[in-house]
Structures are given as structure tokens and as C-alpha cells.
Amino acid sequence: MSKILLGIFLSITLLACDTVEGMRDLVDTQVQLRGIMQEELGIETLVGFNYDGETLLDVTFSMNAGEVADKSVTELERVARSAVKRTFDSKPRAIYIQLVTTAE
Numbered sequence: 001m002s003k004i005l006l007g008i009f010l011s012i013t014l015l016a017c018d019t020v021e022g023m024r025d026l027v028d029t030q031v032q033l034r035g036i037m038q039e040e041l042g043i044e045t046l047v048g049f050n051y052d053g054e055t056l057l058d059v060t061f062s063m064n065a066g067e068v069a070d071k072s073v074t075e076l077e078r079v080a081r082s083a084v085k086r087t088f089d090s091k092p093r094a095i096y097i098q099l100v101t102t103a104e
Contacts, residue, residue, distance in 0.1 A: 029087060033059070036083040041076075043067045049092070058094040059084050065099035073097075 030047050037045035046062040061080050068076060080095050 032087050033061075033083050036086060037061065037063075037079065040079040040082070041068065041071065049088075056088055056090050056092040058096060059088075059092045060096040060098060062098040062100050065101040068099065 029049070033047040033049075034045055037043065037047070041063075043063055047060070048062075049059045050057040059080075061083075063076075076097050077095075080097055084092060084095055
């Protein structure tokens with residue numbers, strides 16, 4: 001009985017380690033993407049991405065509209081594509097660029 005409990009405990013511990021490592025990888029990826037956007041555009045950008053198993057579905061960049069008012073859509077698109085290409089091994093199905101503003 002103690003061997004079974006030990007086996008269950010070790011399995012749960014290994015699963016928890018994999019989960020923590022996976023979360024660390026996700027945070028590192030977000031930090032890298034935000035750093036590239038900061039370097040290229042000089043602004044803080046919120047970043048999110050979605051996977052379906054091993055498939056990268058989409059990457060979303062959210063930025064303050066006032067901070068990028070002087071940038072063209074083409075420039076934002078170029079920077080977003082470059083950041084994704086430098087960060088991920090695979091291409092996402094979509095890259096979203098969101099401009100965020102506040103109500104007056």
C-alpha cells in the first residue's frame with residue numbers, strides 16, 4: 001500500500017513540476033514579446049497568445065492608441081510580425097493588433 005501511495009505522490013509531484021515549468025515558459029515568452037515591442041516602438045504593450053495543443057493559434061498585442069497615433073498600421077504590423085517570428089518556432093494562424101483607448 002505504501003508503494004502505491006509513494007507512486008501516486010511521485011506522479012503528482014512530477015506533474016506539478018511540468019506545470020510550473022510550462023508556466024515559467026509562458027511568462028518568459030510574454031516578457032520576450034513585450035521587450036521586443038518596447039525596443040521597436042518604445043511603448044508598453046500587453047501580450048497574449050493561445051495554443052491548441054502544440055499549434056499556435058494566435059498572438060495578440062494590445063497598445064494604447066494615443067501612444068501609437070504617429071505610427072502607421074504597416075509599421076505596427078511589421079513590428080508585430082517580427083516579434084512573433086523572433087519568439088515562436090511556428091507561425092500563428094492570426095496576429096491581432098488592438099488599439100486601446102478610454103471613454104471620455
